[in-house]
Amino acid sequence: MSASEQELKAFRAEVAAWMKANNPTDPGFLLPQTFMEVGDERQLEFLRQWQHKVWAAGYLGMAWPQQYGGGGVDAVFQNIADQEMRRAGVPICFNVIGLGWAGPLINDIGTQQEKAKYLKGILNAEDVWCQGFSEPEHGSDLGNAQTRAVRDGDEYVINGQKIWTTMGNFAKYMILLARTNPEAPRKYDGLSYFLSPMHVPGIETRPIRKITGEYGFTETFFTDARIPADCLMGAEGQGWKIAMQTLQYERGAEAGAAGGQSMVRVTVDDMISQLDGVQRDGESVLRDPVVRDQLVQAIMEERALALGDRRAHIQHLTTDYPGSLPLSHKLRATEMTRRMRQLAINLQGGEGALYVGDDEARQGGFWQRAYFNSFSATIGGGTSQVQANIVAEHVLGLPK
Amino acid sequence: MSVLGNTALSFSEEQAMLLDVAREFCRDKSPIALVRAQLDTANGFDQALWGDMVALGWAGIALPESCGGSGLGVAALVPVVEAMGRAMLGTPLISSALAGQLLLRAGDTGQVERLLPAIAAGDPATVALLENGDWGDGGVGLVLDEECVLRGGKKFVPDAAVASLFVVSVTYRGAAALAVVRAEQLAAGAVHPNTLIDQTKRSANVDFSGVRVDDNNVISGPGVATALRDIRLLGALLVAAEATGSAAACLDTMVDYLKTRKQFGKLIGSYQALKHPTVDILTATDSARSFIYHAATLVGDGALDSDAEIACRMAKAHACQTLLYAGDRAVQFHGGMGFTYDCDAQLYIRRAQWSQQQFGDAQHHRKRLATLLLD
Numbered sequence: 001m002s003a004s005e006q007e008l009k010a011f012r013a014e015v016a017a018w019m020k021a022n023n024p025t026d027p028g029f030l031l032p033q034t035f036m037e038v039g040d041e042r043q044l045e046f047l048r049q050w051q052h053k054v055w056a057a058g059y060l061g062m063a064w065p066q067q068y069g070g071g072g073v074d075a076v077f078q079n080i081a082d083q084e085m086r087r088a089g090v091p092i093c094f095n096v097i098g099l100g101w102a103g104p105l106i107n108d109i110g111t112q113q114e115k116a117k118y119l120k121g122i123l124n125a126e127d128v129w130c131q132g133f134s135e136p137e138h139g140s141d142l143g144n145a146q147t148r149a150v151r152d153g154d155e156y157v158i159n160g161q162k163i164w165t166t167m168g169n170f171a172k173y174m175i176l177l178a179r180t181n182p183e184a185p186r187k188y189d190g191l192s193y194f195l196s197p198m199h200v201p202g203i204e205t206r207p208i209r210k211i212t213g214e215y216g217f218t219e220t221f222f223t224d225a226r227i228p229a230d231c232l233m234g235a236e237g238q239g240w241k242i243a244m245q246t247l248q249y250e251r252g253a254e255a256g257a258a259g260g261q262s263m264v265r266v267t268v269d270d271m272i273s274q275l276d277g278v279q280r281d282g283e284s285v286l287r288d289p290v291v292r293d294q295l296v297q298a299i300m301e302e303r304a305l306a307l308g309d310r311r312a313h314i315q316h317l318t319t320d321y322p323g324s325l326p327l328s329h330k331l332r333a334t335e336m337t338r339r340m341r342q343l344a345i346n347l348q349g350g351e352g353a354l355y356v357g358d359d360e361a362r363q364g365g366f367w368q369r370a371y372f373n374s375f376s377a378t379i380g381g382g383t384s385q386v387q388a389n390i391v392a393e394h395v396l397g398l399p400k
Numbered sequence: 401m402s403v404l405g406n407t408a409l410s411f412s413e414e415q416a417m418l419l420d421v422a423r424e425f426c427r428d429k430s431p432i433a434l435v436r437a438q439l440d441t442a443n444g445f446d447q448a449l450w451g452d453m454v455a456l457g458w459a460g461i462a463l464p465e466s467c468g469g470s471g472l473g474v475a476a477l478v479p480v481v482e483a484m485g486r487a488m489l490g491t492p493l494i495s496s497a498l499a500g501q502l503l504l505r506a507g508d509t510g511q512v513e514r515l516l517p518a519i520a521a522g523d524p525a526t527v528a529l530l531e532n533g534d535w536g537d538g539g540v541g542l543v544l545d546e547e548c549v550l551r552g553g554k555k556f557v558p559d560a561a562v563a564s565l566f567v568v569s570v571t572y573r574g575a576a577a578l579a580v581v582r583a584e585q586l587a588a589g590a591v592h593p594n595t596l597i598d599q600t601k602r603s604a605n606v607d608f609s610g611v612r613v614d615d616n617n618v619i620s621g622p623g624v625a626t627a628l629r630d631i632r633l634l635g636a637l638l639v640a641a642e643a644t645g646s647a648a649a650c651l652d653t654m655v656d657y658l659k660t661r662k663q664f665g666k667l668i669g670s671y672q673a674l675k676h677p678t679v680d681i682l683t684a685t686d687s688a689r690s691f692i693y694h695a696a697t698l699v700g701d702g703a704l705d706s707d708a709e710i711a712c713r714m715a716k717a718h719a720c721q722t723l724l725y726a727g728d729r730a731v732q733f734h735g736g737m738g739f740t741y742d743c744d745a746q747l748y749i750r751r752a753q754w755s756q757q758q759f760g761d762a763q764h765h766r767k768r769l770a771t772l773l774l775d
């Protein structure tokens with residue numbers, strides 16, 4: 001049953017009005033632009049309350065089943081709600097690993113018990129989720145993960161270490177990739193997938209101080225940590241397959257996310273607006289011919305990416321190197337973001353040297369912090385260099 | 401308004417069909433050996449091949465049905481020209497199409513109905529716009545006097561040696577106008593061929609001095625200036641489409657070499673120093689393709705609006721830079737072989753530099769984009 005145009009229009013107006021009326025006032029501290037920037041309890045509590053409020057209003061998890069806290073309506077409604085959240089510039093729905101990755105996965109392949117146990121807590125923000133994939137020695141080479149899980153009666157005993165655990169210190173659950181069979185002929189076949197509790201003896205997290213000076217990630221240590229055997233998702237040996245499915249959600253290639261914006265979108269527009277009042281050679285920086293050319297190139301890059309997303313849906317215009325547009329998207333988008341944020345600082349003149357904490361820093365040091373944080377995207381989820389290899393090998397067919 | 405602006409991109413069934421047909425035609429009829437066979441010929445293309453293209457309807461594809469065309473607009477030329485660029489196939493198609501568009505956009509009904517059918521039927525025509533190398537120079541020094549006699553010449557007129565008809569920008573009674581000149585009106589020796597960096601292309605300096613233009617072949621009025629501006633944008637778009645096709649072919653050539661050439665015991669395509677720039681060329685070519693079909697979506701038969709202007713300028717600025725980068729790296733990555741005339745990389749780098757100099761280079765367009773986007 002599809003909703004009528006009129007119904008959708010009315011819904012859009014309703015969400016817009018709600019967002020406008022409920023958009024929180026400035027809390028007086030910098031809010032995270034992405035879920036990877038939740039550094040302290042203050043930010044966490046603020047975002048938890050906000051997400052709970054969005055969910056309670058019915059604008060989150062709209063397409064998830066009603067019995068598990070969702071709205072049970074067509075995904076088109078959630079898309080509209082997401083668009084209106086972006087438009088209104090409200091804070092992010094921060095529980096992204098639950099909302100965007102673990103949740104859709106549980107919805108798609110989880111058991112009744114798993115759905116009943118986990119889904120609602122993801123939506124109402126009571127249960128923060130984190131991800132245990134990357135290891136210190138195996139960043140981009142996920143298939144080589146060495147954290148061990150050994151079955152012992154009704155439990156698995158976990159030993160090893162994960163790193164870059166986003167919100168690891170706040171999380172109640174983790175999607176965990178661990179090796180149950182080190183003897184498997186293919187390294188991938190030795191991996192299993194767990195929906196693991198975090199608050200058990202033997203699991204410790206240590207916050208990592210980021211390049212920005214803030215927090216957001218942890219190292220996670222497992223020392224004879226015992227978790228119930230029913231935390232295993234699927235069967236032993238299916239870990240790689242389920243992890244790959246998770247990455248599909250992560251990369252947005254698979255539908256099913258609960259919705260809510262996961263990061264504040266920053267565009268070239270925002271970069272140009274922040275230059276308001278900045279002078280160069282005694283006149284507006286926007287009059288400087290060299291700067292103008294740089295801005296035009298940034299605008300073109302942003303438009304090219306948006307056009308590529310459109311062209312990717314035109315089958316006839318994608319036959320040359322199939323997969324090129326989707327496979328290179330992460331590489332292009334993250335590199336563009338990094339360069340654009342750096343340029344934004346460059347154009348601030350002397351103020352560009354100021355940082356978060358200085359009263360005179362432009363927009364509180366937003367761009368300085370954003371530039372540093374943007375490396376999380378050019379490094380995390382496969383570095384740009386690995387992404388370039390993937391595109392070269394899978395799209396162009398170049399040798400390893 | 402957002403600077404991201406208009407991101408429309410659509411692709412019609414007609415365009416899809418044309419792309420398929422043109423790709424197959426160009427692949428079959430214009431292998432690189434035949435392209436090379438034309439490098440030293442006077443006209444640079446095979447007359448029989450041009451006949452085949454005309455038979456497919458391409459000469460009139462963007463012209464109205466009432467004039468013997470297909471009425472599909474410039475949007476339909478983009479996939480055809482892209483396919484030609486991919487095969488490095490010359491012929492006067494682009495210059496003829498631009499002459500047709502200029503007449504269509506500036507001429508009155510009588511002129512349109514009298515002049516366009518021959519173009520649609522494959523009689524080559526061209527546009528004579530430049531008097532120096534400055535694409536930003538809006539002035540026209542070539543004067544059409546009260547007796548309708550031309551005094552002066554034009555430079556870099558594409559496919560001048562084979563054109564039956566020249567659409568010439570002139571100053572007439574102090575205003576911008578067009579003079580339509582038949583080839584047989586030119587004095588002997590009026591066409592001085594240029595020696596071009598791209599040997600698949602032809603152009604010439606043409607002296608129009610003494611030509612008396614037929615009364616009904618003078619096009620004047622306020623619409624001429626707009627048509628002249630638009631024709632440069634459409635020229636930029638078509639060269640961008642052609643360059644995009646050439647960039648894709650250049651990329652294919654490079655990738656083939658990287659997959660077969662061994663050095664130090666390894667296929668050179670396994671070295672990241674070569675691999676990563678090749679990916680950059682792929683993504684840049686992807687963007688070029690998005691830009692040309694974006695612009696194709698926005699250009700109609702009427703005067704171009706600012707969204708269409710922005711799209712054409714972005715397409716030109718990006719596609720030609722892309723082809724230059726691809727051609728430049730194709731030479732380098734072929735090593736010693738790349739330095740030879742026999743290596744196909746030379747065809748692409750020559751085409752790249754030629755394309756960059758047509759209808760304004762990347763800097764020319766970005767300068768204008770700055771005004772359109774930032775002011």
